[in-house]
Amino acid sequence: MPKISIQDLKKIKEREKAKMVLREGQFRARITVHMGTCGIAAGAREIMSVFRDEIARRDILDVMLTNSGCAGLCAKEPMITVELADQSPVKYVKLDKDKALRIFDEHVVGGTPVEDYALARGSETMAT
Amino acid sequence: MSASPYYRMVFMMCAGTGCIASGSLDVRDALQRELTKRNLQDEVQIIMTGCNGFCAMGPLVVVYPEGIFYNQVKPEHAPLIVEEHVLKGRIVEKLLFKEEAAKDRVPLMKDIGFFGLQRLIVLRNRGLIDAENIDDYIARDGYAALGKALEEMTPEEVIDEVKKSGLRGRGGGGFPTGLKWEECRRYSNFPKYTICNGDEGDPGAFMDRSVMEGDPHSVLEGMAISGYAIGAEQGYIYVRAEYPLAIQRLQKAIVDAREYGLLGKDILGKGFNFDIAIAPGAGAFVCGESTALMYSIEGKRGMPRIKPPRSAEAGLWNQPTNLNNVETFANLNPLILNGGEWFASIGTEGSKGTKVFALTGAVNNVGLVEVPMGTSLRSLVFDIGGGIPKKRKFKAAQMGGPSGGCIPTDLVDVEIDYESLLGAGAMMGSGGVVVMDEMTCMVDTARFFTNFSVDESCGKCTPCREGLKVMFDKLTDIVEGRGEEGDVEFLVELGHHINGTSHCGLGKSAANPVLSTIRYFRDEYDAHIRDKHCPALVCPDLIDFVVIDEKCKMCGLCYRNCPSSAIIWEKKKVARIDLEKCTKCRTCISNCRFGAIR
Numbered sequence: 001m002p003k004i005s006i007q008d009l010k011k012i013k014e015r016e017k018a019k020m021v022l023r024e025g026q027f028r029a030r031i032t033v034h035m036g037t038c039g040i041a042a043g044a045r046e047i048m049s050v051f052r053d054e055i056a057r058r059d060i061l062d063v064m065l066t067n068s069g070c071a072g073l074c075a076k077e078p079m080i081t082v083e084l085a086d087q088s089p090v091k092y093v094k095l096d097k098d099k100a101l102r103i104f105d106e107h108v109v110g111g112t113p114v115e116d117y118a119l120a121r122g123s124e125t126m127a128t
Numbered sequence: 129m130s131a132s133p134y135y136r137m138v139f140m141m142c143a144g145t146g147c148i149a150s151g152s153l154d155v156r157d158a159l160q161r162e163l164t165k166r167n168l169q170d171e172v173q174i175i176m177t178g179c180n181g182f183c184a185m186g187p188l189v190v191v192y193p194e195g196i197f198y199n200q201v202k203p204e205h206a207p208l209i210v211e212e213h214v215l216k217g218r219i220v221e222k223l224l225f226k227e228e229a230a231k232d233r234v235p236l237m238k239d240i241g242f243f244g245l246q247r248l249i250v251l252r253n254r255g256l257i258d259a260e261n262i263d264d265y266i267a268r269d270g271y272a273a274l275g276k277a278l279e280e281m282t283p284e285e286v287i288d289e290v291k292k293s294g295l296r297g298r299g300g301g302g303f304p305t306g307l308k309w310e311e312c313r314r315y316s317n318f319p320k321y322t323i324c325n326g327d328e329g330d331p332g333a334f335m336d337r338s339v340m341e342g343d344p345h346s347v348l349e350g351m352a353i354s355g356y357a358i359g360a361e362q363g364y365i366y367v368r369a370e371y372p373l374a375i376q377r378l379q380k381a382i383v384d385a386r387e388y389g390l391l392g393k394d395i396l397g398k399g400f401n402f403d404i405a406i407a408p409g410a411g412a413f414v415c416g417e418s419t420a421l422m423y424s425i426e427g428k429r430g431m432p433r434i435k436p437p438r439s440a441e442a443g444l445w446n447q448p449t450n451l452n453n454v455e456t457f458a459n460l461n462p463l464i465l466n467g468g469e470w471f472a473s474i475g476t477e478g479s480k481g482t483k484v485f486a487l488t489g490a491v492n493n494v495g496l497v498e499v500p501m502g503t504s505l506r507s508l509v510f511d512i513g514g515g516i517p518k519k520r521k522f523k524a525a526q527m528g529g530p531s532g533g534c535i536p537t538d539l540v541d542v543e544i545d546y547e548s549l550l551g552a553g554a555m556m557g558s559g560g561v562v563v564m565d566e567m568t569c570m571v572d573t574a575r576f577f578t579n580f581s582v583d584e585s586c587g588k589c590t591p592c593r594e595g596l597k598v599m600f601d602k603l604t605d606i607v608e609g610r611g612e613e614g615d616v617e618f619l620v621e622l623g624h625h626i627n628g629t630s631h632c633g634l635g636k637s638a639a640n641p642v643l644s645t646i647r648y649f650r651d652e653y654d655a656h657i658r659d660k661h662c663p664a665l666v667c668p669d670l671i672d673f674v675v676i677d678e679k680c681k682m683c684g685l686c687y688r689n690c691p692s693s694a695i696i697w698e699k700k701k702v703a704r705i706d707l708e709k710c711t712k713c714r715t716c717i718s719n720c721r722f723g724a725i726r
Contacts, residue, residue: 003389005397006275009266016267034255036341037334037373069342071255073242075494081255088195090234113234122194122237124254127247127474127482127500128466 028062029108032081036070042077043096050100063108076119082107090121135173137214142188144179151203152176152187158203159189162210172214198223241511242493247474249482250458251498253343259377262384265345271390273464274352278398281464286357287313290460292468294480299325299416299453300528300557301633302479302546308450312358312440315448320360323425323444323451324351326367326374327409327416330529331580333560335484336454338496340367340374343458344381348391348404350457353464355402358450363402366421368409378406413530413584417632418451419443420586431586432632453558455484475501479545483556489526489563492517499544506540509563520565524648528557530577530584531637533644534570553644555637567718569666570649571656575603577641585634592635595626599642607667611657616646665726668712672726677702679724686716686725 004012031051035044044067051065071079076093082103083089090113092103099117107113113121141147141156156174163169185199189209196219198209205223212218219236237243248254257264265271277286291306312320324347328336340347351363367375382404385391393401407425414420415430422444424430443449459481463471472480479501485508488494492514499508505525509515516522524534533554535542542548549556564573578600587593599622605611623639630636646653655663662670675686680702687697694709695716705716705725717725 003392003394003397006279009271009275009396012263012266013269013272016263032255036338037371040373066258068255068257069259070338070496072246072251072497073493073495075492083195086190086195086197088236091237115234118234120237120240120243121234124237124243124246124248126252127249128252128462128470 026062027064028085030064030066030083031104031108032083033065033067034069034071034077034079034081035067036074038070038074039077039079044078046097047078047080047095047100050097051104054101054104058109060109072124073119079119082113084108084111087111087113088121089123091119092117093119135171137172138192139172139174140177140190140192141174142179142186143176144186146179147186147188150186152201154203155187155189155201155206158206159209162206163214166210166215168210168214194219196224241514242495242497245503245507245512246498247482247500248498249462249471249474250339250346250455250484251343251496252462253346254338254496257343259342259344260380260384262345262381262388262390265343269461269465270345271349271461273461274349274356274390275396277353277356277464278396278400283313283357283359286353286464289464289468290357293463293471294468294475295456295459295463295471296479296546297453298455298459298483298558300531300555302556305452305456308440308452309354309357311438312360312448312450315441317442317448318359319362320358320447321444321449322351322354322358322360322363323418323421323449324363324365324457325416325418325421325451325453326365326371327413327421328368328371328454328558329413329416329584330531330558330560331577332486332488332562333529333558334486335496335559337371337374339454339458339484340365340371341377344374344378345385346458346461347378347454348381348385350452350460351404352391352395352402353460354450354452354457356400358448360450361401361403363404364407364425364444365404366407366409366415366425369411375406375408382406412586413580414586414632414634417634420632421451422449431588432634434631455559476543476545478547483544483559485559485561487513487561487563489561490516490520490565490568491563501545502543504541504543505535508544508561509540513563516563516565518565520567523564523566523568524570526554526562526564526573526577526641527560528555528637528640529560530580531555531633531640532557532560533640534564534573534648536648538648553640553647555640567664567666569607569662569664570645570652571603571607571662572664572666574642574645575600575607578603578638581634581638585638586632589630589632589635591626592630592638595622596635596638598622599626599639603642606653606656607662607670609660609669611653611660613657615657616650616653620646665714665717668714671712671714671717673705673707673710673712673716674726675703675705676724676726679722681722681724683721685719685721689715689719691715 033048078095080092081089103114187201189198189201212220287309295305296302391403412430415424417432420430420432439449475481482498482500484498524536526534539552582596582600585592623643626639655661687695692709692711694706697703
């Protein structure tokens, strides 16, 4: 792997930003499972497997499944964020296997957020 | 001269036949004019796309990164959209598609107290990146600050920027970071070292853990910038052994950074060498003290040493060494990219920027919060924390862990900054905030923290080693019913001796929990000593375990939950506790909703 330059940093950023914006048609949706120590302790690994299995079972190719660190509201873990290409991201809290399956079915595949388990939509406020 | 402008927002406008027919090109022109008028053309990109599908509601504009879907947009809406959404970040409600009912009933992050009142600098990437993917970090301006520093700034200019920002050490000491770096740079005894303190020993604090696990590259980048500034080519991250996930994520981050040449020799082709190694701790709170930490890295026993010389002059292996906390380092990327003046525009006069707090205890929204300095404790506990659960009342907030003190109800409007907290007898500390309700005994709390300090004292100083043990024994006497008149005065005098004559930060502040609780909750100590009663009903030896007939609502909850079958109760009768069988486990007290047991 050749060493990168400052120009390369900019190129990587553009490339990744494009992926994340979800408009290139490559991905229709992104599920982020929050897996800091708090999430893992509350059972996030199980939630991750649920999604992985569903994606495999249904042979879905256009849903991105990824993880991140702690989302901040440790009291309500396990938490996930579901972002569809044409909606603001929705944060779900206090999940278990059954809730995760319902969210996958109704929101990720169906397109309608599951109000009952949703905490909030949108993004956090940056200070910049 | 930039190669391509960085767009912070993208308008995806539909240019399918349907929308063109309803005028989408005119809307595009109007938006472009408005953006140019406000000099925003380099920040907001307009892209014409193919048919969106929802022709009946055209012209359509989808705004990224939020993914807000505006429909039936007209050219005359352009000034409104630019003013409200682009400049102020407020969604133009009237242009939103209304029929998707679920979307409306799920509130916006901004409107939820917990998230809406936070301002993220240190935690800017939380929930948004895969911590094991360096490209995710780079996509959000990762390593751009290091690039800017190496390409456009001298080490002295970097230090100047940090000084201008007013950034103070986030580990608890609050020493101005810029000054520390400036002093370290002065010495020309090589090699020099820069160390990240990831020991985070305060009980209840997990801010640093979250950053190390969730955004390890922000720490690496901060350390590289500090290395450039002071002239160090080797950095160490001291991570406590109790954080295996943090160690794993940091290790992966270091490997990935090395692969990209962001650590190692000739970083970014700018002739700067810098590498980082991880030094795990082994379970000692005292190794969070900077000089003890350095001895620990050297393989010696973790005991603090006498200063001078300060570590900036002679630290690790007697070489000039800079040491900063995880959170301090994580601030550097935005600080360098946006400038010291921007950083200084947030916070109070003496305390700039934001602070991350670990909000725990008797509060609804337990978690990590980052707020501008100067936010009130009341806002932190009630607006962000969501208040006290089970309809109980706020009693105090412990800030600063075993080195800190309590803020009682009367002072809940205190503004959180380094000086105001010291004035109230507490301290910022590393950021742990333990909220307490009326079921918390302050004497018991003081005893808990004192016990912790007794265990963690390195043993070098008699006041700390012996004094804390005496203090703990005296507190044990008090909670077990052997308190005597004069004990409080004794504790105060002893506490001042310990704080005043111990060598390191541990000892210098170990008596704070006791001194602070005596200052604000003297009546509780008196009740324990004179009345042999614990008002909060926590200390088992000072509870009568008798039902107050007038308050008993005859619900039977205590009876149903008692693990020793020590409660006698029938429907429509007041409960009674059989003291022969009672083991003083307090399950009945925790269950009773009417305070009917004393």
